[in-house]
Amino acid sequence: MTALIEKETLIGKRVPKLDAPKKVTGAAQYIHDIELPGMLVGKIRRSERVHARIVRIDTTEAKALPGVHAVLTAADTPGVGLGHGKDNPPLKGDKVRCERDEIAAVAAETEDIAEQALKLIRVEYEDLPAVFSPAEALEDGAPIIHEQHPKNIPFTYDYHHGDVAQGEAESDVVIEDNYRLHFVTHCCMGVSGAIAQFDSEGNLTVHSQTQVPFLYKKEIAPVIAVPPEKIRVIQPVIGGAFGSKLDIYPFEPICIFLARATRRPVRVLFTREEEFLASPTRQPVELVLRSGVKSDGTLTFRNCRTLHDNGGYTSWGATTPFVIMQTISSLYRVPHCQYHTTVVYTNNPYSGSFRGFGNLQATFAVESHMDKLAEAVGMDPLAFRMHNAQQPEETTPQGMVFHTCGLSECLSITTEKSGFLAKHDANRETQAAPTRTGSAVKRGIGMASLLHVGGGAKIYRSDGCGTILKVDDHAHVTVITGSTEIGQGSETVIAQLVGEELGLPVSAITVINSDTEITPWDVGVHASRTTFIAGNSARGAARKARDKLLIAAGEKLKVDPETLDLRKGLVVRSDSGESLLELGKLIRSLHFARKAEVVMTSDYYEPPSVMQDSEFKGDVSASYAFGTQVVELEVDTGTGVIRILKVTSAHDVGKVINALSIEGQIEGGVVMGMGYAIAEHLIVKDGRMKNPSFRDYKLVTAPEIPVVDMHFIETNDPEGPVGAKGVGEAPAICTAAAIVNALYNATGVRFCELPLTPEIVLRGLKQCGGHCP
Amino acid sequence: MKCIKQEISFTLNGGAVCVDVPVTTDTLTMLRDRLKLTGTKYGCGEGECGACTILVDGVAVNACLMFAVDCHGRELTTIEGVQTEDGLSTMQRAFVSCGATQCGFCTPGLIMQGTSLLNRSPDISVEQIKRGIEGNLCRCTGYHKVIDAIATALDSNRSAPKEHS
Structure with a gap:
């Protein structure tokens, strides 16, 4: 009797990452680990001045040092600007605008020689007056950072819906606060680096940690004067990204210039200190939020103005208003909204993209206000949020369509599981009272929710991804995807989605995702888009292969393909599960047939989202992610030290594809959000970083982590792959907001700036009562 | 600049190793650049991140903080030496x-x-x-x-x- 094969699913399982074995054995090759024959060491000389004219650079002595192969300055390069504002030439020739500025580069045989050569470069500067606060940079007569922007304003953003004056007139309570969000940085455990090599035909191969390999080619081409079709991007295993590798920073074109000058492969690799000094930061924001509410608890309006410190050059940080305004306009129902951002050049470090992309800053302000407004109208924080929460099938005034929306479920389950309301009331009772034991420690509980894109973001004309898929003899599948793995686990999710369609285990699937000569086009890993977009594309290619295989099996078995299914590497009868044919055997028979065929398919998935119009309105993502986190903490009112005890989180993830991966994203996101709130602070004084090391820049360590109680809300998004939404950024977004609300619950003091370090907390508690100035 | 070298021998992942290293070299650099064992990672170079942790006589040590010459006579295990005959540890x-x-x-x-x-x-x-x-x-x-x-x-x-x- 033939074995009967039951249908098994891979969806929702705890599937270990496909790349885990090579990562736990040390076999994974990061940029640091690649050795090319004849490779030279590239090093960069930085300005150390914050604003100065370069009078003269003398490289004579450096060039004469034995072992030095090239010394380059701006004069040796095309001088074309990089980045979102195209205002950042890789090597600066006329003047420097911030501490990190690149002014010369060396390629040498060893690191020691390269270091020595850097010291032999003589630079003469003429210091210029500098400006370090965006408000001061807007004053008349402020130093001008870029001559083409005499007011120091490269961008402004304006958005509105409804009429905030009407909203204010309808309000029973109106509040306004100033929030100040600080500099933090990504701290990827693998420092930045690149390897460049030209062949004799002038073709360039770059080993780059970029998150956007195809856009990279287009963006870097004019800067290095190599046409994009002659650029091949190979991505090694990437030691963390979190958005930091979304833009191209000067070290990459510099590495390419050095390779071209020396006709040798060159690697530029940062030290940890350089990683702090020359990486992008999270956008610091000064934000004024004015909100109103009716006495029945209905929100009436939000009016928000922000000042963005752009630093010396424009990278992605300048574009965070795109995301900030979404949360201002559409996290809870807001009938009237006005939003304005002024982006201002200063002589500070410049910001890039960082997990959440402005949303941590926006959510911090909005969710602080939600608590204050609730209290003002005498509602509890949960009932107030529930009253204003969006429901499925709503379209927000900004044009976002929430086909699915699990916000209410997230609010319910987190508050229920954490016992929020009872604890919230109990803590309030003890805010002013000395604790029973005489100890200065008080407990607090606070909540915050989030809205973020969950199905990509159409910021380019396409937000798509391509897949090529082949099924070979012995039923092994190779999935060639445009998407990028940065540790988040995308290749494993892709393998699960493909295995699900083809009835194969993930062990039968290899995912190729690291070489633009092989992989099809994709927009890159950002906007929490990879599971959604690359997942749908992989699924599309797998379905085509499945159809092809079932038709071939039907012909061979002389049965209707509709009656067949693929399970466990076999072709089976779908009703009974009766095994009919080995899949590998079927494929071999196709290869050896008179009209031989290969089973190879491709698919390009383009989500049904649209680009925003000139008023920033439109359904920019194919799906939206929601979540709520409840934080429980202890604060020692004698020392200002905060301990985060527990985070109860619920995320609308659409559908869980890989439970292990999604838990990892949430646990990691919560700890990153917690670090933003209470530990991390890149201290910048007069344009200079004061703590560029792990000794002085405090990351959260293992003993400090809270218990994380996770709940997944499955809303089965109709457009998502098997119903899933993106969740990469979401978990980091609302933790800081929930922490500041919990701190208020514990102490009765409301803080409007981060980080909540012991000094700031203590000062807040002791001096001004901590209320926003 | 004169480079003073010293010959050292030690056990590495169960095998005997004999190398001459500059006296200023740290163990991380020796492992990665000289012995080509790149599984041990550089994260900060000052003992703050632990990415370069190895075992010296069975105890965890930051390889970036240990002079290579101090490996003499010791028993080192790196990530490459953790696997057993049956595969992963x-x-x-x-x-x-x-x-x-x-x-x-x-x-x-x-x-x-x-x-x-x-x-x-x-x-x-x-x-x-x-x-x-x-x-x-x-x-x-x-x-x-x-x-x-x-x-x-x-x-x-x-x-x-x-x-x-």
Whole structure:
């Protein structure tokens, strides 16, 4: 009797990452680990001045040092600007605008020689007056950072819906606060680096940690004067990204210039200190939020103005208003909204993209206000949020369509599981009272929710991804995807989605995702888009292969393909599960047939989202992610030290594809959000970083982590792959907001700036009562 | 600049090694650049991140903080030496099955730290595990699954013979 094969699913399982074995054995090759024959060491000389004219650079002595192969300055390069504002030439020739500025580069045989050569470069500067606060940079007569922007304003953003004056007139309570969000940085455990090599035909191969390999080619081409079709991007295993590798920073074109000058492969690799000094930061924001509410608890309006410190050059940080305004306009129902951002050049470090992309800053302000407004109208924080929460099938005034929306479920389950309301009331009772034991420690509980894109973001004309898929003899599948793995686990999710369609285990699937000569086009890993977009594309290619295989099996078995299914590497009868044919055997028979065929398919998935119009309105993502986190903490009112005890989180993830991966994203996101709130602070004084090391820049360590109680809300998004939404950024977004609300619950003091370090907390508690100035 | 070298010999992943190294070289540089064992990672170069953790005589050490010449006569184990004849070690298997690696850059250091904890005291609490990996930074996982993995490996090692020293 033939074995009967039951249908098994891979969806929702705890599937270990496909790349885990090579990562736990040390076999994974990061940029640091690649050795090319004849490779030279590239090093960069930085300005150390914050604003100065370069009078003269003398490289004579450096060039004469034995072992030095090239010394380059701006004069040796095309001088074309990089980045979102195209205002950042890789090597600066006329003047420097911030501490990190690149002014010369060396390629040498060893690191020691390269270091020595850097010291032999003589630079003469003429210091210029500098400006370090965006408000001061807007004053008349402020130093001008870029001559083409005499007011120091490269961008402004304006958005509105409804009429905030009407909203204010309808309000029973109106509040306004100033929030100040600080500099933090990504701290990827693998420092930045690149390897460049030209062949004799002038073709360039770059080993780059970029998150956007195809856009990279287009963006870097004019800067290095190599046409994009002659650029091949190979991505090694990437030691963390979190958005930091979304833009191209000067070290990459510099590495390419050095390779071209020396006709040798060159690697530029940062030290940890350089990683702090020359990486992008999270956008610091000064934000004024004015909100109103009716006495029945209905929100009436939000009016928000922000000042963005752009630093010396424009990278992605300048574009965070795109995301900030979404949360201002559409996290809870807001009938009237006005939003304005002024982006201002200063002589500070410049910001890039960082997990959440402005949303941590926006959510911090909005969710602080939600608590204050609730209290003002005498509602509890949960009932107030529930009253204003969006429901499925709503379209927000900004044009976002929430086909699915699990916000209410997230609010319910987190508050229920954490016992929020009872604890919230109990803590309030003890805010002013000395604790029973005489100890200065008080407990607090606070909540915050989030809205973020969950199905990509159409910021380019396409937000798509391509897949090529082949099924070979012995039923092994190779999935060639445009998407990028940065540790988040995308290749494993892709393998699960493909295995699900083809009835194969993930062990039968290899995912190729690291070489633009092989992989099809994709927009890159950002906007929490990879599971959604690359997942749908992989699924599309797998379905085509499945159809092809079932038709071939039907012909061979002389049965209707509709009656067949693929399970466990076999072709089976779908009703009974009766095994009919080995899949590998079927494929071999196709290869050896008179009209031989290969089973190879491709698919390009383009989500049904649209680009925003000139008023920033439109359904920019194919799906939206929601979540709520409840934080429980202890604060020692004698020392200002905060301990985060527990985070109860619920995320609308659409559908869980890989439970292990999604838990990892949430646990990691919560700890990153917690670090933003209470530990991390890149201290910048007069344009200079004061703590560029792990000794002085405090990351959260293992003993400090809270218990994380996770709940997944499955809303089965109709457009998502098997119903899933993106969740990469979401978990980091609302933790800081929930922490500041919990701190208020514990102490009765409301803080409007981060980080909540012991000094700031203590000062807040002791001096001004901590209320926003 | 004169480079003073010294010849040293030590045991590395069970085999004898004899090299001459500049006296100023640290163990991390020797392992990666000279001996081409790139599984041990550079994260900060000043003992703050733990990415370069190796075992010296069975105890976890930051390779970036140890002069190479001080390896003389010692027994070193790197991530490349952790696997057993049967494949991945208990600790490595637990890191895979518990989802303890994401970008993976801190992983070799954490596995060495976990292995050192396991060698020192097979009966430690979750709180002790957290303290034990305090010097290893991870930016992806939030440490939860790393702690799970080390606890899982300790559990399975209690019921199995000691596999590595």
